[in-house]
Structure formats: C-alpha cells, structure tokens
Amino acid sequence: MKVLNFLFFILFIAMVSNINFAKEIDNEYGSETQVETFTTEDEDIVKKKFNYNETYGPTPIFSIGGGLSMNPGGYSLDTKLDIPYKDDLYIGPHIYYADSDDETNFGLTGNIKKILESEDPKIIPSVEVGVGILVNDLENNNDDNSSYFLIQLGAGVDRVISDNMSVGVHLYNNYGTDFDDSTNHLTLVAGIQIRLY
Secondary structure, rough: OHHHHHHHHHHHHHHHHHHHHHHHHHHHOOOOHHHHHHHHHHHHHOOOOEEEHHEEEEEOEEEEEEEEEOOOOOEEEEEEEEEEEEEEEEEEEEEEEEEEOEEEEEEEEEEEEEEEEEEEOOOOEEEEEEEEEEEEEEEOOOOOOEEEEEEEEEEEEEEEEEOOOEEEEEEEEEEEOOOOOOOEEEEEEEEEEEEOO
C-alpha cells in the first residue's frame, strides 16, 4: 500500500511538472490567441491610408466662418470655395475681412489647397497657399487705404459630421507687400464646410 501511495505521489509530481513545463513553453513562444492578436495589430500598422476623394468624391466645397484676427487683435469673417483640380488638390477664391480698433484688412486670394493623408476618415487635415490683393485701412477712416500684393499661407483640420458637411479650424498668415512697405497679420477661423454635390 505504501508503495502504491509512493508511486501515486511520484506520478502526481510528474504531472504537475509537465503542466508547469507546458505553461513555460506556451509563454515563451506565445499562445495561439497571442499570435492572432499580433497578426491583427500588424494589419492595423500596414492599413492603407485614408483617401479623401475615394471616400467623399472630388466635389466643390463651400466654406463660411468667423474667428479672431491677431496682430492687430479683432475679429475676422471668412468665406471660400474649393474646386477639385487634381487628386487631393483644390483651387478657388478665398475672401476674408478682418477688423480691429486700429485697422481693417480686406483680402482676396486665389488659393491652392492640399488635403493631407489621414488614417481617420472623419479627420481631414489640409494646408494651402494663395496669392491675391490686400486692402489695408490703418485708421478705419477710409482716408489712408493701402493696397498690397498678398501672400497667404494656411493650415487647418476639419471634422466630418455628415456626408456633405464638416466643421473645422484654420489658421492663416497674411503677408502683404507693395515692395516698399509690408504688413502681416494672422487670422484664426472656425467654420462650416459644405460639399456641393
């Protein structure tokens, strides 16, 4: 009887050792579930970048908004139309009005807008550049209006809220020069973009 108990004890120890050994191998090489998780993560890493035109189609985009004018401080009103040109490039007019206690600025530019890559189809980053004309009134009295050649640089991000509408925030640097004198101010605009199907 003692011999059977002893053999049972040895067999029990051997089984426990085998279970522990199997767990160590499992941990070392990864379980089947872990391999599947790794494969899924791998697929996420190499996931294809979101393509704006494939998702929403190359359609004209009308924007309207308002915000802040900085240096000088005040408010800004803004409207533009982006017309599809090629791939993720859009072209079109941009009109803005910036008013402060010290001066008023009215700008009209023709802009080129580039939609940037994004992994989220709801988030649309973009950059743009434009040239045009700036009318600057230093004293807000229409007596000393100056006209400048305007160079505009902008960047922003839009959040899609429906198939034909998004909201966004864009920052523009507006540099005007008449080659003897220059002026520079920033506008920060929040607005609504409507895709015109």
